[in-house]
Amino acid sequence: MTMNDGLETAPIFAAIDAGGTTFKCALIQMGNEKNHREVLAGVRIPTTSPNETLSRCVAFFQEQAVKGIQARAMGIASFGPIDVDIQSPNYGMILEGPKLGWSATNLKTYFEAALSVPVSIDTDVNGALLAEMEWGAAKGAKSAAYITIGTGIGAGLFANGYLIGKPSHPEFGHIRLKRHDADMDFKGVCSIHGDCLEGLASATALTRRYGDPKSLSPAHIGWDIEAFYLAQACNILSLTLRPNKIILGGGLMLAPHLLDKVREQYANLINNYLGQSEAAINSLIASPALGDDAGLFGGVVLAQQLDI
Secondary structure: OOOOOOOOOOOEEEEEEEOOOEEEEEEEEEOOOOOOEEEEEEEEEEOOOHHHHHHHHHHHHHHHHHOOOOOOEEEEEEOOOEOOOOOOOOOOEEOOOOOOOOOOOEHHHHHHHHHOOOEEEEEHHHHHHHHHHHHOOOOOOOOEEEEEEOOOEEEEEEEOOEEOOOOOOOOHHHOEOOOOHHHOOOOOOEOOOEOEHHHHHOHHHHHHHHOOHHHOOOOOHHHHHHHHHHHHHHHHHHHHOOOOEEEEEOHHHHOOOHHHHHHHHHHHHHOOOOOOOHHHHHHHEEOOOOHHHHHHHHHHHHHHOOOO
8 A cells, every 4th residue: 555545635735744753644634724733643763773764754654654644745845964955865864964874775765665655855953944934933024034043953945946055955054154152262162163053052061061951940041141142143144145034043042031032132232223223123033833743734835736
């Protein structure tokens, strides 16, 4: 049995949020109304070796197909670096990167062969951005950016109807920044640049300086340093892309006080150059409305884009 047999009127899509620590898989049915989407089945699978992780994903989708829950297409929002050039013979392949054992693993060809379903793939942050523009915090925006702050830092950028950076993807986490006065001696954690955005402002960097971020009080200097670097990133985006929305996601942004600190430092840096009121800044720099599901629903958007 393939996943394409016996389609229902309302389309069902397979979605995967392929993370460095967890693969989230789901079958999601889209209703007749644009905003309706129902998760019919889902599972979280630890990211171990490629063979173990991907075979467990395949088993999940095959089990659901036996139950009659069958997808017409699959979308994958994946960790990187990954080849996202649809014209490339290696489209869907994980490239050399920090995730040991995964380089040269082609997610697209693996799932297409195993499940007989067409697959579309992009970066995890591009997927999250597309989902937020479709259903979340950036709905209705003509241009938007999504920055994810976790173990590393990445960004998805959208303007004029397209994701920016194609046929590759942005490496926004490696832009260089001005140092905070209280952070002059920290070398940074990026193995290539040291003190780039990722090297200074990732959760890894904050942990390297001060230990578990969850243990830091809201008044800890580490949060001011973090907000200073993220505000610079937002400042750069505002002065170049001029997006309608900048979404800050990822595990580190779950700290309830951090978003307001970023907005405050952004206002100081931009110094009213763009004439933005406090309310305008609060609207511009936002949290993801879809939360932890943004990447998964990004997979749905990617699947819907396939010409099937």
